[in-house]
Amino acid sequence: MTRFVGFAALAALTLCSTAASGAELPFDQIQAGRYQAVLGDCAGCHTLPGGAPFAGGVALATPFGKLVAPNITPDVETGVGGWSESDFRDAMKTGIGHNGVRLYPAMPYPAYTKMSDRDVGDLWAYLRSLQPVKNEIKSNLLPFPFNIRAVMIGWNWLNFTPGAFKADPNRSTEWNRGAYIVQGAGHCATCHSPKTALGADKASAFLGGAVLQDWLAPTITNAPRVGLGGWSVDDVTAYLKTGANRFDIASGPMAEVVTNSTAKMTDADLRAIAVYLKDLPGEANKAVPVAADDPGMKAGAAVYADNCSACHGLKGEGQPKLFPALAGDPV
Structure with a gap:
């Protein structure tokens, strides 16, 4: 998805041919x-x-x-x-x-x-x-x-291995269309895949999330806790179309991607992307419970009450279409 803030989104350093009307x-x-x-x-x-x-x-x-x-x-x-x-x-x-x-x-x-x-x-x-x-x-x-x-x-x-996309004959036309966009023109891995020391995508962690210019590009596989595991296909489609759904609201570079790109895509392509992403497996990353009387939990509750609750609610429930719910938000 586009502005690559890490080492991968500059389009062709002087492209084209003789201008034609x-x-x-x-x-x-x-x-x-x-x-x-x-x-x-x-x-x-x-x-x-x-x-x-x-x-x-x-x-x-x-x-x-x-x-x-x-x-x-x-x-x-x-x-x-x-x-x-x-x-x-x-x-x-x-x-x-x-x-x-x-x-x-x-x-x-x-x-x-x-x-x-x-x-x-x-x-x-x-x-x-x-x-x-x-x-x-x-x-x-x-x-x-x-x-x-x-x-x-x-x-x-x-x-780098050059080569055109090859459809998976065992998958649906819709799934293959989503894979083609995500892997190809949409270049989602440019922001959402972690990088090696040389700035290349880590193939073993495809779309597993990365930090770029202090912004988190989250995991967008179907990982249950840190990815899209709690989102439905309709949730993913709505987010890409409008920049918001019942879980989250796009901000920073992703808000720009929605404005310039995904909001202008066809509904069929947005659904195809969602179908493909929801089919990508992700690590479970089970949460480790923290005791309620842990000093960090108490401090975090105080910080949240003072700085976050006015918009996101006392229990992190959020406000529909205004402020995302934080409680249980997988992304």
Whole structure:
């Protein structure tokens, strides 16, 4: 889901090809590409608040330094105007951009590699249809040695396997659609999977939760206590559609994801995502009871009463559609 605040959401560090007017491109393809941009939350990284759409400028803090999302409008000099469709496809699916420039995984090509060629082509058509914006951006602000792009050769060898999504014939069409979005364009693991020391997703803990720029991206597997185990498919769908359900209200980066991306998805796709996530197993992580007279319990109760109860209720019951219930909240 998009702004990656950890080392994985910068879209293509200068993407595209010779700009073409919308009239030269099939309208249906442009519209399909617009929807791919919604699924990928491209605006989350490439549109600065108050700035021109997709003109870049959003700073992304990673454990290795700062990256700035590039201009991906079809401006020839400062944006994406000099790329071919083949260049763009390579960037999305292999992490190697125009003129062989190696991209950082802040542009989540490890997820985008799972997108179909058709969906990538549609996204390319949409980007070409955008109004060109002249906005030069220095994207790579990483310190030495991370600013040397050649290091990505080793990173890719260790952490990246290119290849399109393969449907599971033993699963439903709906489940496979959800898996395709979550693993591919939606790049949910970019924020919700814990990272290795090199900034790669830990495959063994897929969607097991992570902390990014002091924000918790929680476990979104069906784990019963710390994940979505207590949520129904309808709960997950409502949260993605509106940013709220009977358990929780989106805030911080996730609120931006809802605004820019999931709220604009079709109901069918939202349900497919929910069906897939609810099918992912998670560790039980059984709670260890703490005695009521434990000093920490007493202190916590006092802190809660003074600072939280006015909104979330004396017993953590919350207020529907205003303040989430905290008692028994699995996320």
